[in-house]
Amino acid sequence: MHDTAVDIEVITDAVALASRAPSLHNSQPWRWVADATAVMLFLDDAAAPRHTDPTGRELVISCGAVLDHFRVAMAAAGWRSHTERFPNPNNLDHLATVGFSRLDFVTDAHRRRADAVSRRHTDRLPFAEPAHWDGFLRGLTPFSASQGVSLHVLPDASRAALVEASELTRTIRRYDSDYHAELIGWTADVAVAEGIPSAALLSPIESAHVGIARDFPAAGHGDRRGEIAEDHARVVVLSTGDDSRAVFLACGEMLSSFLLDATLAGLSTCTLSHLIEVPESRKTLAALTGSPDSPQLLVRVGTAPSSRATGPPTPRRPPSDILRFED
Structure with missing residues (x-):
């Protein structure tokens, strides 16, 4: 684990972007805790769809998606992520701890991938066959x-x-x-x-x-x-x-x-x-x-037609609801 400190604003922005990740019924079953040098991801199933997913399997999959989205957001901000999965064997709801080191250079590909986080959405309508x-x-x-x-x-x-x-x-x-x-x-x-x-x-x-x-x-x-x-x-x-x-x-x-x-x-x-x-x-x-x-x-x-209108983006909880900073 690296001990490089990252600004609170950078972490907050990355968590906000990562929250665009898909989750079961858009339940967003995650919670983040940040300290001076790392960010910790926890499963938060307090309000989860228990009858749809009684074992919690889909909730953990959702958290895996938000974890990868978070790393993408941090890379676009100039930080390489170092992920330790399940760092506490006594608390399996503590899914990952992420530390950081500086990227030498943020490429256009890093930025485009972070932009894709914002543009991606679930489209339930019919598709044409995917090109290429x-x-x-x-x-x-x-x-x-x-x-x-x-x-x-x-x-x-x-x-x-x-x-x-x-x-x-x-x-x-x-x-x-x-x-x-x-x-x-x-x-x-x-x-x-x-x-x-x-x-x-x-x-x-x-x-x-x-x-x-x-x-x-x-x-x-x-x-x-x-x-x-x-x-x-x-x-x-x-x-x-x-x-x-x-x-x-x-x-x-x-x-x-x-x-x-x-x-x-x-x-x-x-x-x-x-x-x-x-x-x-x-x-x-x-x-x-x-x-x-x-x-x-x-x-x-x-492939969906570019003119298709499916309404505004689905809502997401603000960082203040899912992110806590510790001294």
């Missing part, structure tokens, strides 16, 4: 924290099975009152800093043309599909060798890296986890990957 897909996959950023995490690209021929598995999750959870009440609670259109606003959800006609999606409450707006009538997204699956908290964190870090690479390539993304939450659909997904690893989430990737 094979080249994009070859150019993915190597990620050293991804040991135990693998990425599988599903063939187009698997789409029917994916749609069937997505429908299976809807059937199995049809009468799960706690789950549906939680969905409504996290999608209520009120002025709060968490949850998913209705502009980010699908209307009934839009939902009918995206076969692989969580069954959120329907939004009341019209049809925004434009010239993309049907979904032709490619689907990737992130899987892990086991179901430990350590690989969940690494999975989130790899998710962040993949999403930012896609954003930089001009592609749109939608992260999905509902197929993992039901054992029957998770088995189907594992069979489609052809791997013995455990699927943890999917990402739909494609």
